[in-house]
Amino acid sequence: MNLEEKKAYFLLDWKTDEQISFESVFGNSNLVDLEIGGGRGEFLVQRSASLTDTNFLEIEVKGKRIKTILRKLDPVHNTNVRLIRRFVDESIRKILPAASIRRIYIFHPDPWPKRKHHKKRLFQNRILDIFKEILVPGGEILVSTDHPGYADWIVDLFQKRKDFQGLYPDGYSTIPFTDHIPTYFECKKRDEQEKIFYMIFRKVEL
Ligand SMILES: C[S@@+](CC[C@H](N)C(=O)[O-])C[C@H]1O[C@@H](n2cnc3c(N)ncnc32)[C@H](O)[C@@H]1O
Numbered sequence: 001m002n003l004e005e006k007k008a009y010f011l012l013d014w015k016t017d018e019q020i021s022f023e024s025v026f027g028n029s030n031l032v033d034l035e036i037g038g039g040r041g042e043f044l045v046q047r048s049a050s051l052t053d054t055n056f057l058e059i060e061v062k063g064k065r066i067k068t069i070l071r072k073l074d075p076v077h078n079t080n081v082r083l084i085r086r087f088v089d090e091s092i093r094k095i096l097p098a099a100s101i102r103r104i105y106i107f108h109p110d111p112w113p114k115r116k117h118h119k120k121r122l123f124q125n126r127i128l129d130i131f132k133e134i135l136v137p138g139g140e141i142l143v144s145t146d147h148p149g150y151a152d153w154i155v156d157l158f159q160k161r162k163d164f165q166g167l168y169p170d171g172y173s174t175i176p177f178t179d180h181i182p183t184y185f186e187c188k189k190r191d192e193q194e195k196i197f198y199m200i201f202r203k204v205e206l
Contacts, residue, residue, distance in 0.1 A: 006070045011066065017094035032055045032057055033047075035107075037061070038069060039183060046181050056080055059088050090129075093130045099135070105141075128161065132164070140167075142177060142198075144183075146194040146197070155171030163203065
């Protein structure tokens with residue numbers, strides 16, 4: 001498949017706020033995992049090839065990154081993947097059905113380190129409200145960051161809520177997840193001797 005053919009196969013042209021039917025998009029009723037901001041797609045491409053009974057939706061805002069991911073996707077091993085180019089904010093609630101996602105993966109989200117830019121961070125209570133709605137009962141959010149201040153910010157946000165439970169006693173761990181797949185950013189930061197913080201938060205039924 002050339003790039004245009006891959007676009008036609010993997011990329012959902014989802015410009016509207018119409019709700020996605022995962023059954024019609026993937027052609028099956030398997031569970032769906034969502035990755036946000038997958039960058040160059042290392043995690044998406046490898047995990048989807050090994051978890052063939054799970055569907056994977058990637059939402060990434062940059063067209064250049066979408067192209068890089070498309071180049072890596074293989075029509076034989078990644079038939080369970082679809083991509084959407086879109087900026088993730090509360091509006092994703094319109095396109096993603098309630099209780100439809102098993103796991104959300106967000107690796108090395110932009111840290112917006114300056115205090116005046118903290119409002120631009122993806123992790124805010126209003127997006128956690130949306131994550132709670134789209135996750136299935138017991139669904140999980142897996143996060144990693146190399147930015148200690150952002151790790152604290154994320155842990156603090158979740159700890160103040162009753163509807164999510166952190167799975168690490170200290171909020172985060174510096175030991176990678178089981179079956180971990182290092183992303184481009186993680187490898188870069190490790191080469192720069194940065195510590196990586198891993199977090200898992202599970203949706204709790206109240
Ligand atoms: C620092 S990079 C990390 C990429 C990859 N996850 C990794 O670990 O190598 C952040 C990525 O998130 C994407 N991104 C940032 N904000 C986003 C948003 N609100 N919605 C979708 N993608 C976003 C960027 O385009 C970029 O590819």
